[in-house]
Amino acid sequence: MDYNVKSCVNSGIYNDLYEIASSDVDFNKFKDSSVLIAGAYGFLGYYLTASLLLRNDLYSDNCKVIALVRDRKKAEQRFGKLLRRDDLTLCVQDVTEPIKAEHADYVIHAAGCASAESFKSDPSGTADANLSGTSNLLEFARKCKSKAALIISSLKVYGVIYGDKGKISEGDSGYIDFASPSNCYAMSKRAAETLAADYCDEFGMNVKIARPAYIYGTARKDDDRVWAQFFKNAADGQDILLKSDGSAKRSFIYITDAVSALFTVLLNGENAVPYNISDDSSNITIRGFAEKICDVFPEKGLKLRFLNPADEQEQNELNTPLNRLPDALDSSRVLTLGWKPRVDLEQGIRRAVSTADEL
Numbered sequence: 001m002d003y004n005v006k007s008c009v010n011s012g013i014y015n016d017l018y019e020i021a022s023s024d025v026d027f028n029k030f031k032d033s034s035v036l037i038a039g040a041y042g043f044l045g046y047y048l049t050a051s052l053l054l055r056n057d058l059y060s061d062n063c064k065v066i067a068l069v070r071d072r073k074k075a076e077q078r079f080g081k082l083l084r085r086d087d088l089t090l091c092v093q094d095v096t097e098p099i100k101a102e103h104a105d106y107v108i109h110a111a112g113c114a115s116a117e118s119f120k121s122d123p124s125g126t127a128d129a130n131l132s133g134t135s136n137l138l139e140f141a142r143k144c145k146s147k148a149a150l151i152i153s154s155l156k157v158y159g160v161i162y163g164d165k166g167k168i169s170e171g172d173s174g175y176i177d178f179a180s181p182s183n184c185y186a187m188s189k190r191a192a193e194t195l196a197a198d199y200c201d202e203f204g205m206n207v208k209i210a211r212p213a214y215i216y217g218t219a220r221k222d223d224d225r226v227w228a229q230f231f232k233n234a235a236d237g238q239d240i241l242l243k244s245d246g247s248a249k250r251s252f253i254y255i256t257d258a259v260s261a262l263f264t265v266l267l268n269g270e271n272a273v274p275y276n277i278s279d280d281s282s283n284i285t286i287r288g289f290a291e292k293i294c295d296v297f298p299e300k301g302l303k304l305r306f307l308n309p310a311d312e313q314e315q316n317e318l319n320t321p322l323n324r325l326p327d328a329l330d331s332s333r334v335l336t337l338g339w340k341p342r343v344d345l346e347q348g349i350r351r352a353v354s355t356a357d358e359l
Contacts, residue, residue: 009050020054024338048262053087155329156185167325172325200271208265213276245313252289
């Protein structure tokens with residue numbers, strides 16, 4: 001039996017994967033090579049993995065994918081019949097341990113936990129995945145003489161920045177209280193970027209750095225991220241509940257655009273130069289995102305509700321004495337690599353919610 005990607009995933013996710021696989025990414029560089037993806041059963045890691053498998057189906061790239069995962073059972077649930085393919089191999093281990101795989105031409109670090117709950121319950125483990133995990137993967141790439149490695153960082157590295165320009169560019173750097181356990185993720189991501197630069201300088205390696213915005217798309221209904229809960233509400237025909245006034249502005253990017261941008265940075269980005277991964281047209285407040293969901297599905301009759309009635313009056317996040325910049329990223333640098341987003345916010349919301357009904 002041929003376990004092609006199309007027969008192993010639902011139609012909505014397949015359409016997303018097809019969009020990635022047929023994008024302008026220079027996938028020819030992956031032909032007859034091997035790619036290790038750490039955190040492969042996560043939201044982002046899954047799409048990175050499955051899109052390379054689909055490339056093999058469509059274009060005979062003969063790319064071997066090594067999916068590094070911490071939990072075999074979760075990986076089996078996530079990938080299902082795809083694990084019966086010859087071009088996909090599981091490497092079951094914690095990323096904080098020396099990498100057990102034999103070889104990889106390319107290495108992608110997508111492991112770790114970005115959940116605020118983990119920052120509270122396991123700050124040391126959260127930091128270790130970024131610190132030891134990055135060190136182990138870079139050391140593995142060095143020993144393998146890999147062609148390139150990609151460290152997926154975060155917009156959280158920017159900290160608190162004040163100004164009036166509206167968007168954050170890669171040269172900006174703000175305040176982070178490094179003595180606070182709640183900043184375990186942000187500080188360890190900063191250190192991971194420094195380590196990437198160290199390996200470039202000391203060993204002459206090709207190591208790329210990406211700082212994604214808030215990536216959204218089809219997610220499991222138990223996903224606790226704000227946008228995922230909004231999508232669950234919409235898929236179930238429920239009103240959307242906001243636990244704040246929703247004035248915080250964020251950079252959002254649809255999963256297919258995020259993955260194609262990450263591949264582009266890995267293959268064509270400059271070494272140790274960070275790239276914001278965002279869609280400037282999708283910079284919007286949390287309230288605006290929720291309102292957009294309601295607008296996209298008028299037939300559902302969705303409304304916004306507020307946990308605190310006083311929050312119905314929206315505040316202007318930028319209207320503060322010190323003018324703190326929102327988490328809105330400037331994507332100018334990654335655009336110079338020839339990448340551009342394809343999926344606007346309305347289309348992304350429609351696709352994500354529609355596919356959620358199939359899960």
